[in-house]
Amino acid sequence: ETGVTQSPTHLIKTRGQQVTLRCSSQSGHNTVSWYQQALGQGPQFIFQYYREEENGRGNFPPRFSGLQFPNYSSELNVNALELDDSALYLCASSLQGYTEAFFGQGTRLTVV
């Protein structure tokens, strides 16, 4: 079991609403990456945060935004939810410059 926890584990939202997902990083890790995994697909990189700054972004629109806090925990915010945003959202905690990353159990978001 990793030290990375995500909350909530499941969430149902209505199209057009906003959602905030949370991730606590492994102790000693300073980097958090977020991924979207649609059903039957591999995870897609959303963005990465290192020392409270965005450090790389995938092909996602600006309505996907994030934050990293001084304790290295992180939030993913999605505005104006669309049906296609329904997916498993995973966060991964790592130490910058190292290859090992630990994933949380994910948040399953359903948009209706």
Place this chain on the structure above:
Amino acid sequence: AQKITQTQPGMFVQEKEAVTLDCTYDTSDQSYGLFWYKQPSSGEMIFLIYQGSYDEQNATEGRYSLNFQKARKSANLVISASQLGDSAMYFCAMSHSGGYQKVTFGIGTKLQVIP
């Protein structure tokens, strides 16, 4: 742009036998890393093994080994002595540099271990 290709949607293997899961990749980077992850039905991604692009030896971690053929751009995962608990989705992934940066995942292979 980086790309990972996994062409085996599903694989079956008899318990205690070895199995190879295929992965090919495409990148213009000179320095990159290759990963394999296991995803049980619970959803959590479990790190299995890592190979750096400049590593000359194939990576091994217990029953897992990575067959790295740089010229062919392939990074196949070999699981020896399969166990029932190995039944899961397996993802091949690549990072942009030697660290954990902008990781690109393949579509995955579903492995089922038969008693």
